[in-house]
Amino acid sequence: MIDAHPHIGTNKLPQIIAKIRETILNFGGEIYFEHKLIDIIHDKSSIKEITVLDLNTNSGKTFPVQKLILATGHSARDIYELLNKKNILIEAKPFAMGVRAEHPQELIDRIQYHCGSLTEVNEKRTYLPASSYSLVQQVEGRGVYSFCMCPGGIIAPCATSQEEVVTNGWSPSKRNNPYANSGIVVGFDLKDFEPYKNFGALAGLEFQKQLEHNAWIHGGKMQTAPAQRLQDFVNNRLSSSLPDCSYQPGIKSVMMNEVLGKLIGNSLQQGFKAFGTKMRGYLTNEALIVGxxxxxxxxxxxxxxxxxxxxxELKNLFPCGEGAGFAGGIISAAIDGERCAEAK
Ligand SMILES: Cc1cc2nc3c(=O)[nH]c(=O)nc-3n(C[C@H](O)[C@H](O)[C@H](O)COP(=O)(O)OP(=O)(O)OC[C@H]3O[C@@H](n4cnc5c(N)ncnc54)[C@H](O)[C@@H]3O)c2cc1C
Structure with missing residues (x-):
């Protein structure tokens, strides 16, 4: 329990999802692939109907609703916009944004397993897994912390709309990639969304969109991601070259502060400096940040x-999972789904 890691190995998930689908079908459920929820019809106290668009035929179907579990995930911006338009209560929520940091896995192993040389790392790795880390620092009253650390992992492109660049990370079950990556993010409070206050409950979402669009522009208006060597970032220096990186669409050397803006940029710079003293060797130009x-x-x-x-307001609506703000990660989202399914 103490050493629990959230990453079971993303390559193992497809088989699990297939089994979940089988179970649903065996119990009489129906699954509509390539269909999208596009409308919710409600009166003052409950949802009456939903409209779903068949993406293949571009035709809509209407379903009567007794109970609706809404579990569309944290990237379903159209759903937040729909709820807002329909005057169904939603609220802005604090969240965090930043960059992915990537180091050679061997470097993180050397630090975490206290090895003097590569030979020593290799000896220890005969018995020990690719090492991980967890870092946190308060910077001027704001949390800067590692998130979703992926030992032996890969940085993945995760945009869900045009004209944005979004990174995330994953580890295969063997954790055998030569890189260690982690989100390093800055926590935001509702007051930070002030410049977007005209968007009401969608203020944080607009802030998020803006940052992702900035990354797209600085990355060259493709899925190429803006990047900088770590020490260069902290010292405000453009990187004249970039190390190899696991992010497949490629990376482009930029001043990451121009992508991130003052608030995130300064917080991350101070955070990384502190991480360099907590984990000697972490703050190095062998590492890079990708945004x-x-x-x-x-x-x-x-x-x-x-x-x-x-x-x-709507008694037969059960907001569920990460998109509703009640889960973070696969297991907690799954358990929240079970709780909603069992709710009366
Ligand atoms: C690359 C990557 C790696 C990750 N690795 C891990 C990990 O190792 N461990 C971990 O714990 N977490 C991991 N996560 C996070 C994890 O995937 C999420 O926390 C989890 O999937 C949230 O579950 P959810 O059911 O709430 O939402 P989701 O899994 O996002 O599911 C929402 C579903 O709703 C559908 N949907 C959206 N809008 C509509 C609509 N209008 N109509 C119909 N359907 C719609 C979506 O297509 C999607 O299928 C990872 C995420 C990414 C991107």
Whole structure:
């Protein structure tokens, strides 16, 4: 329990999802692939119908609703916009954004396993797994911390719309890639969304969109991600070259502060300096940062009652999982799904 890691190995997930689907079908459920929820019809106290678009035929179907578990994840911006448009209560929520940092895994092993040489690392790695880390630092009252650390992992492109660049990370079950990556993010409070206050409950989401669009522009208006060597970033120097990186679409050397803006840039610079003293060798130009890591959790909460799990206004709506703000990661989202399914 103490050493629990959230990453079972992303390569193992497809088989698990297939089994979940089989179970649903065996119990009489129906699954509609390539269909999208596009409308919710409700009166003052409950949802009456939903409209779903068949993406292949571009035709809509309407389903009567007795109970609706809404579990569309934290990237379903169209759903937040739909709820907002339909005057269904949603709230802005604090969340965090920043970058992915990537080091050679061997370097992190050397630090964490206290090895003097590569030979020593190799000896220890005969018995020990690719090492991980967890770092946190308060910078001017704001949390800067590692998130979703992926030993032996890969940085993945995770944009969900046009004209944005979004990074995330994953580890295969063997954790045998030559890189260690982690989100390094800065926590935001509702007051930080002030410049976007005209967007109401969607203020944080607009802030997130803006950062992802900046990354797209600085990356060259493709999925190429903006990047900088770590020490160069901390010292405000453009990197004249970049090390190899696991991010497949490629990276482009830029001044990351121009992508991130003052608030995130300064917080990360100070955070990285502190991490360099906590983990000697971490703050190095062998490492790089790639941007932007912006989908740590949802910027919008769909509220619900603690006991009944129902939306405060619509009694047959059960906001669920990470997109509603009640889970973070696969297991907690899955357990939240079970709780909503069991709710009366
Ligand atoms: C690259 C990557 C690696 C990750 N690795 C890990 C890990 O190792 N461990 C971990 O704990 N977490 C990991 N996560 C996070 C994890 O995937 C999420 O926390 C989890 O999937 C959230 O579950 P959810 O069911 O709430 O939402 P989701 O899994 O996002 O599911 C939402 C579903 O709703 C669908 N949807 C959205 N809008 C609509 C609509 N309008 N109509 C119909 N359907 C819609 C989506 O297509 C999606 O299928 C990773 C995430 C990424 C991107």
């Amino acid at each position: 932007v890591e912006s989908r740590t959790s949802t910027p919008v909460r769909i509220p619900r009652d603690k006991e009944s799990l129902q939306h405060p």
